[in-house]
Amino acid sequence: MTTNKPRRTALVTGASAGIGAAFARHLAADGYDVILVARRADRLDTLATELRRDHGVRAEVVTADLTDPSAPAAIVDRVDGLGMTVDVLVNNAGLSSKSMFSDTDWDTLAAELQLMVTAVTELTHRVLPGMKARRWGRIVNLSSVAAVSPPGAGLLYTGIKSYVLNMSQSLDMELKPHGIHVTALCPGFTHSEFHDVMGTRDVADRLPGFLWQQPEDVVREGWNAVRAGKPICIPGVVNKVSAAAMRPIPGRIGYLLGRTLNPFK
Secondary structure, three states: OOOOOOOOEEEEEOOOOHHHHHHHHHHHHOOOEEEEEEOOHHHHHHHHHHHHHHHOOOEEEEEOOOOOOOHHHHHHHHHHHOOOOOOEEEEOOOOOOOOOHHHOOHHHHHHHHHHHHHHHHHHHHHHHHHHHHHOOEEEEEEOOHHHHOOOOOOOOHHHHHHHHHHHHHHHHHHHHHHOEEEEEEOOOOEOOOHHHHHOOHHHHHOOOHHHOEOHHHHHHHHHHHHHOOOOEEOOOHHHHHHHHHHOOOOHHHHHHHHHHHOOOO
């Protein structure tokens, strides 16, 4: 007697382009229904139509600006209204200021923190009760190889991505017994619109080609990592070598050491 694989749903933020869109396509191809979250409704609608047509999955669009503090709660309320549950959460939405901290107005800095720190943390917190009740969940938080690199002068980005990396490892330790895996995905240079939006395309184009990865390759490694229960994924050989050279304690050893010393285990 065979049993049907349970139908599960993935929520992907920043799904309108780049790694987010690649995650949505990868998960839909794997049979997951998808909830696509971003600001650009037209792009989300186009992607949702593609995923329904190509993979026969349910694809819903939730237009939201995660720099708005009310957005995470509104997104979860919308998911509830659709009669769906979040089994997979991909916190992908992000940006980086290209100006120095002291030269950037506070509203811009606050939006950066809201998007990549508070919204990531709140969305994760809001979907966890359902995951724990079902005793199954997968969470991928987009960090960066910058999280294990020396900090850049005047930028919040490395600090933010270090927070995401450390938070993800701590949550993975806590949630593993509940059937939930959390992975910090730490890509390096990836072909996407990120540098166009940030106005750094000229600089990016001068970097040698071997440093770059395609979004699909990053997604494949990240998804395989969270499925396997790995708390950190640094995709690509070049990024792995760079991270190992810059980090005194390799990520996996640091994770195991932290779990061993955890006073709350």
